[in-house]
Amino acid sequence: MPEPKIESEIMRISWGPQHPMSGQTRILLDTDGEKVHKIIADIGYTHRGIEKVLENRTLIGGIIPIERMNMVDSSNIGIGYVTACDKTYGLEVPERAQWIRSLICEMGRINSHLYAFGLQAEATAYFPAVFLWTTIDREVLLDLFEELTGARWSYNHFLPGGVFKDFPEGFEAKILEAVQYLRRRFKDYWNAMIENPMFEMRCDNVAILEPKDAIRLGATGPVLRGSGIPIDMRKEEPYAAYNSLDWEVITEDACDIMARTKVRFHEIGQSLNMMEQIAKEIPEGETRARFSPFSRAPEGEHITRVENSRGEMSIHMWTDGTTNPYRVKIMPPSLRNMYVFERLAELSEIVVADIPVVVNSIDPWYLDSDR
Amino acid sequence: MIYTNIALGTASRTGQTLAGIMAWMIEFLTVNSKPILQVLVLPGLAFTLVFALVAVWFERKFLARAMLRVGPYYCGGRAGVLQVFADFIKLFLKEMIIPDSVNWLFFALMPIMVSFVPGLALILIPFDANWVLWDIGSLGLPMFLAIMGIAPLMPIFAGWVSNNKYSFIGAWRVAYMYISGEIPIVICAAAVAIMAGSFNLVKIVEAQSNMIFAIPQFIGFIVFFIGVLIESERTPFDLPVAETELVFGWRTEFSGILFGFTMMAEYVMLQAWSLLFITLYLGGYSGPIIMGNVIGSHIFWLLAKFCAVVVFVILLRCVFPRPRMDQMLKIGWSYLTPLALLNLFIVLGLKMWGVF
Numbered sequence A: 001m002p003e004p005k006i007e008s009e010i011m012r013i014s015w016g017p018q019h020p021m022s023g024q025t026r027i028l029l030d031t032d033g034e035k036v037h038k039i040i041a042d043i044g045y046t047h048r049g050i051e052k053v054l055e056n057r058t059l060i061g062g063i064i065p066i067e068r069m070n071m072v073d074s075s076n077i078g079i080g081y082v083t084a085c086d087k088t089y090g091l092e093v094p095e096r097a098q099w100i101r102s103l104i105c106e107m108g109r110i111n112s113h114l115y116a117f118g119l120q121a122e123a124t125a126y127f128p129a130v131f132l133w134t135t136i137d138r139e140v141l142l143d144l145f146e147e148l149t150g151a152r153w154s155y156n157h158f159l160p161g162g163v164f165k166d167f168p169e170g171f172e173a174k175i176l177e178a179v180q181y182l183r184r185r186f187k188d189y190w191n192a193m194i195e196n197p198m199f200e201m202r203c204d205n206v207a208i209l210e211p212k213d214a215i216r217l218g219a220t221g222p223v224l225r226g227s228g229i230p231i232d233m234r235k236e237e238p239y240a241a242y243n244s245l246d247w248e249v250i251t252e253d254a255c256d257i258m259a260r261t262k263v264r265f266h267e268i269g270q271s272l273n274m275m276e277q278i279a280k281e282i283p284e285g286e287t288r289a290r291f292s293p294f295s296r297a298p299e300g301e302h303i304t305r306v307e308n309s310r311g312e313m314s315i316h317m318w319t320d321g322t323t324n325p326y327r328v329k330i331m332p333p334s335l336r337n338m339y340v341f342e343r344l345a346e347l348s349e350i351v352v353a354d355i356p357v358v359v360n361s362i363d364p365w366y367l368d369s370d371r
Numbered sequence B: 001m002i003y004t005n006i007a008l009g010t011a012s013r014t015g016q017t018l019a020g021i022m023a024w025m026i027e028f029l030t031v032n033s034k035p036i037l038q039v040l041v042l043p044g045l046a047f048t049l050v051f052a053l054v055a056v057w058f059e060r061k062f063l064a065r066a067m068l069r070v071g072p073y074y075c076g077g078r079a080g081v082l083q084v085f086a087d088f089i090k091l092f093l094k095e096m097i098i099p100d101s102v103n104w105l106f107f108a109l110m111p112i113m114v115s116f117v118p119g120l121a122l123i124l125i126p127f128d129a130n131w132v133l134w135d136i137g138s139l140g141l142p143m144f145l146a147i148m149g150i151a152p153l154m155p156i157f158a159g160w161v162s163n164n165k166y167s168f169i170g171a172w173r174v175a176y177m178y179i180s181g182e183i184p185i186v187i188c189a190a191a192v193a194i195m196a197g198s199f200n201l202v203k204i205v206e207a208q209s210n211m212i213f214a215i216p217q218f219i220g221f222i223v224f225f226i227g228v229l230i231e232s233e234r235t236p237f238d239l240p241v242a243e244t245e246l247v248f249g250w251r252t253e254f255s256g257i258l259f260g261f262t263m264m265a266e267y268v269m270l271q272a273w274s275l276l277f278i279t280l281y282l283g284g285y286s287g288p289i290i291m292g293n294v295i296g297s298h299i300f301w302l303l304a305k306f307c308a309v310v311v312f313v314i315l316l317r318c319v320f321p322r323p324r325m326d327q328m329l330k331i332g333w334s335y336l337t338p339l340a341l342l343n344l345f346i347v348l349g350l351k352m353w354g355v356f
Helices: A050-055 A060-067 A071-089 A095-123 A129-149 A171-194 A197-203 A211-216 A222-226 A257-281 A333-347 A352-362 A366-370 B002-031 B033-040 B045-066 B083-093 B104-124 B137-150 B153-161 B165-196 B201-207 B218-231 B257-281 B294-316 B325-352
Strands: A011-015 A026-032 A035-042 A300-308 A311-319 A325-331
Touching: A011 B165, A026 A352, A035 A333, A035 A352, A050 A060, A050 A325, A060 A071, A060 A325, A071 A095, A071 A300, A071 A311, A071 A325, A071 A366, A095 A129, A095 A171, A095 A257, A095 A352, A129 A171, A171 A197, A171 A257, A197 A257, A197 A352, A211 A222, A211 A333, A222 A257, A222 A311, A257 A352, A311 A333, A333 A352, A333 A366, B002 B033, B033 B045, B045 B083, B045 B104, B045 B257, B045 B294, B083 B257, B104 B137, B104 B153, B104 B257, B137 B165, B137 B201, B137 B257, B153 B165, B165 B201, B165 B218, B165 B257, B165 B325, B201 B257, B218 B257, B218 B294, B218 B325, B257 B294
Parallel strands: none
Antiparallel strands: A011 A026, A026 A035, A300 A311, A311 A325
16 A cells, blocks of 8 residues: 655554554554544455455355354354345245344344444443453353354354254243343443443544435444434345344434444344344244255346444355356445545544544454455 | 681671671661661552552452453462562563664663652651651642652653654653643642641641541542542543553553553552642541550551552542543643632631631
8 A cells, every 4th residue: 555645744653453452454643743634544454355265165155254254243244145145046035044044143233232332442441341241241142152053153054045953942031031131231331331421521522424424435334323324224125034023223313423332232222122022923934945055056146235233234146057156246344434434534523542432433343344 | 826816816806897887787777767667668668669569469359350350360379469479570571672763771761760759759748747758847748749740751751762653642641631630739739738727748637637628628639639640640541551542652662671660650659649648638647546556556547548549549440431632631621720729719718717
């Protein structure tokens, strides 16, 4: 990446990749004292060529590498790829499998948002207390995942035409228990973070993203909904069982960091409601459609759009009649939000101290944006 | 024979000399035992070192409970008491990396100064009317504030000499912060001196024998406490070392024992300021006499109050996030300074109407 020239009064700071809060990326900050004039995100440190890897695998074998794109949110990445496979093969997914898919997606969303809160709290130097609380509470979900799918990370539970296995015995009761526990804990988080006056001071009216700018720059996910625009792929193009579940799209009108944090909080509430509904009302039936994993994929082009916890992910799958896809183009949400992040210094006044808070309000996952 | 005589004579003379030296030393120690004890033990070396060790251990274990962790667990049993010593040995044996582009003398000197200058102020604190290492009468309070006024220069120079962008930003944050914290502190201290009618720290303590100054000067009490947090760079006001923003602020470039000194400085600052805080507002060393030992019980009460204040300061660390620099300055200039002035006028009013 060519480095732009620096004016004499401007100091350029390289924020990362060797920095306690930066993650696997480098962000260049042009600062004048504490004020940030320009942000340049230098992503690409973790490029692994996942799109190319997918071309060299069968369609069903691609489920494994694609979930590595985003480890805390692997279920929502997997559902995008598997839905594209369903469309390619023209498979009809049984109702019960759709509900199980929704359950795994929502559990992944809570998992990911919990991690986001932890980082958000740590970025405001809320000495890692909240980060460790959320880490411990994720255990509850990870135990559920372990019982359902056999893995705590990277589940590979979705298959074209359904899911790998049905619920184990007595799983519904365990879901309800976990939902009860998490609801109680979220009251604590709300009191510790949102109602904390110092946290409010750090997050209110910082990094404001007006709705028109959010649309112009292509923001997505909680960033877009934090600017008051109710776009959610689960409602726009329903996949899995989201048509049959009772839930609503969360928006906040404040457009600042606090709004994004609150959107995540309320989305977790919705996810918990969905988990409860799934545990109570899941229909009986098959969990997998008949499908041979080594069959050739018919020729065609399909686009699926799903809602990850970081925003909309679209997968463009192009098959040419062999067992492997000809091309899989992935548009990850983190990449789109990184463009927004680069422009935030021009849209509102940001100081050096805000940078970690702003980055974590966008909640990018660099492995996701680099693919 | 002659040789033996000479040898014996030498031996006896050497023996006499040694005995003389011993006698002189015993006499010196008995006459000067108090100053030596003061320099080496109570307000001096041992107190500072032991406080730093205990505070670091307590902070680790205590914060670990708040974070649902266990803290240091293996080194020195489940309580982890030896972990601090292990860390100290590690820091001591590590290589001191001095960057090529810095003035090495300044670079090596600053971290040492930064922990020793606030340590100097400790000699002014009265642990009893007769247990003050440097009793300079009515110059006590001004001298304390003067010594603590030099302290912020060391982090500024340390950040500057590091020749690192993060250190540089951290150093100027120190400068901004100390100005906004020091002024309310000095105004509050002036109010206390007016109420006690003296700058002498012993007299200030004795003036609180009926009622501690925290009650009539409640505003000053709060303002001074926040000022102490700002001055000693404790969370939530640890902006100069904010590790999520500036890697480690003005301490970024220091390694090995130089880094150890900068960490020590944090605790020495906290120690000096909270002892002054107790002396001015919480009645200093005064308290009920235990078992007829006046000096012993006075020292005990001061240390007990000191422990309570330090525990409270450490507790704040897991409750509050850190404000931004502009918000920090706003707290200092728009709230603390006017409140300190209000407190000063209240004290003047109380003095004028003869309540105190």
